[in-house]
Amino acid sequence: MVVPLENPVYVTKPLIPAVSAVTEKITQILESGQLTNNGTQLKKLTETLKEYLEVDHLSLFNNGTLGLLLGLKALDLEGEVITTPFTFPATVQALDWNHLTPVFCDIDPVTLNIDADKIENLITEKTSAILAVHVFGNPCEVEKIEYIARKHHLKVIYDGAHVFGSRIKGRPISSFGDMTMFSFHATKLFNTIEGGALAFRDKELNKKLELLKNFGLLNSEEVVLSGLNAKMNEIQAGFGLEVLKTVEKERKKRHDIKKAYQSGLADIPGIRIITELEGESSSYQYFVIEINEVEFGRSRDWVHLELEKYNVFARKYFYPLCSDFEWYRNLESAQAEHLPSAHKAVKQVLSLPYYGDLGLETVKSICQIFEEMHVNQKTMTQL
Numbered sequence: 614m615v616v617p618l619e620n621p622v623y624v625t626k627p628l629i630p631a632v633s634a635v636t637e638k639i640t641q642i643l644e645s646g647q648l649t650n651n652g653t654q655l656k657k658l659t660e661t662l663k664e665y666l667e668v669d670h671l672s673l674f675n676n677g678t679l680g681l682l683l684g685l686k687a688l689d690l691e692g693e694v695i696t697t698p699f700t701f702p703a704t705v706q707a708l709d710w711n712h713l714t715p716v717f718c719d720i721d722p723v724t725l726n727i728d729a730d731k732i733e734n735l736i737t738e739k740t741s742a743i744l745a746v747h748v749f750g751n752p753c754e755v756e757k758i759e760y761i762a763r764k765h766h767l768k769v770i771y772d773g774a775h776v777f778g779s780r781i782k783g784r785p786i787s788s789f790g791d792m793t794m795f796s797f798h799a800t801k802l803f804n805t806i807e808g809g810a811l812a813f814r815d816k817e818l819n820k821k822l823e824l825l826k827n828f829g830l831l832n833s834e835e836v837v838l839s840g841l842n843a844k845m846n847e848i849q850a851g852f853g854l855e856v857l858k859t860v861e862k863e864r865k866k867r868h869d870i871k872k873a874y875q876s877g878l879a880d881i882p883g884i885r886i887i888t889e890l891e892g893e894s895s896s897y898q899y900f901v902i903e904i905n906e907v908e909f910g911r912s913r914d915w916v917h918l919e920l921e922k923y924n925v926f927a928r929k930y931f932y933p934l935c936s937d938f939e940w941y942r943n944l945e946s947a948q949a950e951h952l953p954s955a956h957k958a959v960k961q962v963l964s965l966p967y968y969g970d971l972g973l974e975t976v977k978s979i980c981q982i983f984e985e986m987h988v989n990q991k992t993m994t995q996l
């Protein structure tokens with residue numbers, strides 16, 4: 614008999630640096646008198662992240678969504694953008710705010726990323742870009758996507774909210790595509806409380822993004838672009854510099870937790886762990902499983918609710934599908950018959966608690982709960 618966990622556990626817990634280090638940093642910022650607008654901390658974080666992520670050009674934002682929104686604007690896209698229905702709402706909402714129409718493409722049933730083999734069929738004369746997401750840290754088929762984009766003269770933008778510091782065959786993930794967005798929200802591996810960045814190849818975009826995130830103000834008398842306010846402030850940037858010092862240690866802890874989950878769940882039928890493929894490095898962002906109702910004996914929704922009785926608060930990432938949002942539902946590409954793998958995944962995925970402080974004992978207990986849930990079903994069928 615497995616008993617509930619003593620304290621509730623959630624999917625994630627923000628990475629928080631030493632309070633003394635943060636206090637010192639904040640004091641320093643307050644004493645400097647500059648709280649935002651391209652201050653010392655922002656410049657320092659920009660340079661540090663460029664080195665850490667191995668990118669030539671990087672621009673910081675007050676959150677990832679506004680980074681993506683303004684990044685799409687900076688690329689001057691028009692018409693239709695081919696994207697995935699299996700993502701966080703922000704991905705497609707960034708298209709909406711640019712008056713771009715999403716064209717939903719089905720996903721690969723293994724990686725749950727956009728299915729690169731289905732992209733070409735969706736290209737029309739209105740298509741201007743492909744917006745793909747490296748879902749749960751699994752990289753997309755970047756080479757195939759690049760090939761298609763070149764052939765049809767399309768831009769490629771990646772929502773890389775889950776892949777901070779990931780690599781593909783040794784290459785930094787943001788070296789693929791025209792632009793990659795990172796999110797530094799508190800729930801992400803690296804955080805600036807709220808925050809985000811764009812990494813990009815074209816040097817010319819630097820100036821444009823600087824303008825777009827600061828009302829399009831060229832100087833105190835000239836407004837040259839229709840921008841927004843999307844600047845990261847000094848406290849966010851300073852906090853981020855402290856968090857960054859703790860990221861490698863967190864990665865190691867998450868590595869061990871992942872191993873513990875993998876061995877604890879390995880022998881339970883009907884559970885598939887979504888993990889990186891050969892040659893890819895893990896982002897250690899989420900630990901996600903797929904539950905096959907027939908083999909496991911219980912549905913994902915049943916498991917989700919049952920886990921709560923044990924004080925385990927998992928999340929149905931991603932649910933619902935973006936193609937089911939009311940304002941997209943009538944699009945031809947949003948019809949369920951075109952998106953069979955996405956519709957299957959959205960009913961099966963479950964994101965389990967995953968953060969450094971979770972502890973291996975807790976992971977073990979969670980795996981035992983899964984064994985129990987499965988065994989119960991077996992007992993039922995015997996009755």
Ligand SMILES: *Cc1c(COP(=O)(O)O)cnc(C)c1O
Pocket residue numbers: 676677678679700701703704746772774775795796797798807808809
């Ligand atoms: C977190 C997340 C975002 C949004 O990032 P914010 O920094 O919270 O604006 C976008 N896309 C995906 C896939 C995410 O997980």
